[in-house]
Amino acid sequence: KAGVTQTPRYLIKTRGQQVTLSCSPISGHRSVSWYQQTPGQGLQFLFEYFSETQRNKGNFPGRFSGRQFSNSRSEMNVSTLELGDSALYLCASSLSKDRGETQYFGPGTRLLVL
Amino acid sequence: SQQGEEDPQALSIQEGENATMNCSYKTSINNLQWYRQNSGRGLVHLILIRSNEREKHSGRLRVTLDTSKKSSSLLITASRAADTASYFCYNTDKLIFGTGTRLQVFP
Numbered sequence: 001k002a003g004v005t006q007t008p009r010y011l012i013k014t015r016g017q018q019v020t021l022s023c024s025p026i027s028g029h030r031s032v033s034w035y036q037q038t039p040g041q042g043l044q045f046l047f048e049y050f051s052e053t054q055r056n057k058g059n060f061p062g063r064f065s066g067r068q069f070s071n072s073r074s075e076m077n078v079s080t081l082e083l084g085d086s087a088l089y090l091c092a093s094s095l096s097k098d099r100g101e102t103q104y105f106g107p108g109t110r111l112l113v114l
Numbered sequence: 115s116q117q118g119e120e121d122p123q124a125l126s127i128q129e130g131e132n133a134t135m136n137c138s139y140k141t142s143i144n145n146l147q148w149y150r151q152n153s154g155r156g157l158v159h160l161i162l163i164r165s166n167e168r169e170k171h172s173g174r175l176r177v178t179l180d181t182s183k184k185s186s187s188l189l190i191t192a193s194r195a196a197d198t199a200s201y202f203c204y205n206t207d208k209l210i211f212g213t214g215t216r217l218q219v220f221p
Contacts, residue, residue, distance in 0.1 A: 004156070031120050035211075040205040042117055042211060042214060043202060043204075043211035043214075045210070045211075048209070052183060053138045058209065063201075083168040086175055089158060090157065094155070097201055099144065099145045099206040099207050100147075100164060100206065102147075102159045102162065103147075103157075103159060104159070105149075105155045105156035105158070106156050107155055108155065
């Protein structure tokens, strides 16, 4: 079974631009979560989707948005990029919305904002 | 930002030694997971412990959970060089990761 895939793997943008990151979960997984990882703030929860519905949203400004499609694939968008948005963005999928369910992480998208 | 505290921040040991890392939260813990991350890549799930469990084993891993102290520990026995990685605890109900422990195992 193929793992979680994230595209693109690397991205360089400039301040003020917007970016869209994509995540394809493991086949059959209906829950997708997004995380931001930075050296200063560590791993921070961004969003969680289950069956196209956002279940939870982390403490991030409205510039961060996401969605999930009917095939469980998910995208997240960051508008008006700031230097501080430079980070590794990780996507994870799981079978259900059970909080004890194992999450399977993708390799991440490394975003650099100049 | 809200994070669980992990200690130590970094740990260096020789192969064959045991490694212990601790995690504590200010919030309650219902489900706690431990993950490993190699060199800034994706996380790999290691083990889950629920609030009705005090201890759990998986291979060379032993995890304990003290819900009254809101803390957990991960013990890796007989460490190998391949265990070199960062380890994170994750309070899945509160959606809060720990700060991580960087483990270096020297051959």
